[in-house]
Amino acid sequence: MGFIAGIGAINCDLLYGGVPKIPNEGEEVYADTFDLQLGGGVPAILVNLSRLGIPVKLFTFLGNDMFSSFAKEELKRFQIPFYNLGSTVKMPIQITSVMITERDRTFLSYGRKKPLTHEDIQTLEEEMRGSAIMRMYVEPGNRELLEFYRERKGEGCILTFDTGWEDDLSIDKYLEYIRLADYYTPNLKEALKITGKGTVEEAAKVLSRYFDPVIIKLGGEGCYFKSGGRAERIPPMEGVQAVDPTGAGDAFHAGLMYGLYHHCDIETCIRMGTVMGGYCVKEVGCLTSYPEALLLRRLAGLPDS
Numbered sequence: 001m002g003f004i005a006g007i008g009a010i011n012c013d014l015l016y017g018g019v020p021k022i023p024n025e026g027e028e029v030y031a032d033t034f035d036l037q038l039g040g041g042v043p044a045i046l047v048n049l050s051r052l053g054i055p056v057k058l059f060t061f062l063g064n065d066m067f068s069s070f071a072k073e074e075l076k077r078f079q080i081p082f083y084n085l086g087s088t089v090k091m092p093i094q095i096t097s098v099m100i101t102e103r104d105r106t107f108l109s110y111g112r113k114k115p116l117t118h119e120d121i122q123t124l125e126e127e128m129r130g131s132a133i134m135r136m137y138v139e140p141g142n143r144e145l146l147e148f149y150r151e152r153k154g155e156g157c158i159l160t161f162d163t164g165w166e167d168d169l170s171i172d173k174y175l176e177y178i179r180l181a182d183y184y185t186p187n188l189k190e191a192l193k194i195t196g197k198g199t200v201e202e203a204a205k206v207l208s209r210y211f212d213p214v215i216i217k218l219g220g221e222g223c224y225f226k227s228g229g230r231a232e233r234i235p236p237m238e239g240v241q242a243v244d245p246t247g248a249g250d251a252f253h254a255g256l257m258y259g260l261y262h263h264c265d266i267e268t269c270i271r272m273g274t275v276m277g278g279y280c281v282k283e284v285g286c287l288t289s290y291p292e293a294l295l296l297r298r299l300a301g302l303p304d305s
Contacts, residue, residue, distance in 0.1 A: 002132030003055040004257055007085075007124070008042025009111065010060050010071040011094045013246065017284050019099045022106055031099070037285040038074050039096055040247040042135050044286045047078045048254035048276060052293040054261055057131070059124060061086025061114050067093040078287075083127060085120045100244055100284065115139065121148055133158040133257050138177055149180050158182050158260055162253065169193045171206075178210050183260075185253055185273075187217040188224075200224050204231065213266050217252055217277075219245065223270050234270050237278030247286025251276040255296065264300045272296050 018032025038044065046056040058075070062068040062084045071093060075082050086092035094111030116137070121144050128134065134157050139145050153159055161181035163169060171178060171194055178184065184207065188200055195206040204214045204226045213227035222236040255276030259269030275291055283289040294304060 001261065002130050003057055004046065004049055004133045004135075004261060005057045005059070005128050005131040006042035006046055006135035007059040007116075007137035008135070009092065009094050009113065010043055010062065010068070011039030011041050011096055011111075012067045012071060013037050013039035013285065014095070014097045015244075015246075015284055016097065016099045017244075019101045021101065022099060033284070035285060036070065038071065038287060039094070040250045040286045041094075042137075043071075043075070043080070044247055044250040045135060045254045045257070046080055047287055048251055048290060049257060049261075050078060050080055051290055052254075052258055052296060054258060056080060057127060058082040059085055059127070059137075061092035063091050063093065065091040065093065067091070067095060083123060085116070085123065086114050098246060100246075105244065105246060116142060116145055118144065121145060124148060125151075128152065129155075131157050133160065133260055135253070135257075136161045136177060136181060138163065138174065140173060146176055146180070149177075153180060153182075160185070160253065160257065160260075162186065162249070163190060163194065165190055165193070171195065171210075181211075183213075183215065183256065184211055185215050185217060185249070185256065187219065187249060191216045201231070215256075215270060217249055219248070222274055223252075225267065225270055227266065232267075234267070234274060237275050240278045240281060242281040244284040245281050246284075248277040248280045250286060251280035251290070258296055259300060262300055262302060268300055272299060275299065 015035045016031035023029045046058050050056050058080050092114050096107050096109040099106050136159050159181045160183045162185050191203040195203040197203045207214045216224040223234045225232050225234055252273035255273035256269045259272045279289050279291045
């Protein structure tokens with residue numbers, strides 16, 4: 001059945017829990033808890049998939065700094081095969097301080113994105129052949145990378161795509177990736193921003209020019225789904241007491257990919273995504289809480305083993 005592959009930077013999250021308030025300049029507050037964990041993004045998606053028994057390959061950027069050393073040990077602990085594309089960069093890891101209050105969370109991040117070289121793409125061409133599904137790495141203007149994705153799609157690989165939040169997020173900026181991708185999974189804020197619309201229905205109408213189905217994550221409200229002119233709101237997993245929403249979108253993407261890998265219908269894939277996201281938010285951190293594969297297999301109507 002092949003494997004699921006992805007290219008993405010490692011995020012290391014410094015997690016401060018039980019923060020009474022976000023400090024103003026010149027102020028200091030103390031958290032109740034602290035932890036250092038792998039953060040979100042493509043690595044988190046692939047860790048979640050590997051836990052579910054899916055073969056994966058990660059292409060990422062690691063240096064010789066202390067955070068890269070931590071990330072390497074974590075990837076080994078999670079038994080994730082990885083290829084390092086960033087050894088020439090001093091510190092290619094992205095670091096995020098996450099402060100979690102009773103109301104929400106706030107972030108302070110550092111990261112330098114390393115452009116892919118011709119040699120990097122040659123490595124991808126050698127190692128990604130046979131991939132069933134691929135999470136696209138976005139690098140506007142890199143024509144060689146786009147051609148690489150076109151070739152993989154021509155071989156039958158499913159391409160998934162996400163943008164994350166950007167102040168200049170727009171369809172024009174990512175049009176070539178949007179035209180190539182099979183699935184795009186923005187949250188509501190991103191969907192409204194990229195389409196320039198004010199409601200989920202209006203945003204879905206714009207996105208339906210490029211995707212069928214349209215999938216828009218609604219956080220604690222579940223997921224908006226539109227296909228063939230039919231729209232539906234798929235509810236979130238029941239009985240979830242959310243502690244930390246960090247990584248929920250990546251967990252959703254992993255559930256979606258799990259369903260696609262097993263050739264499930266798209267609604268089942270989305271429901272798997274909501275289950276993964278629901279488990280993720282139960283505890284602090286992107287990778288702390290997750291369901292057993294048996295739960296998703298039964299949801300998909302697959303045999304237990």
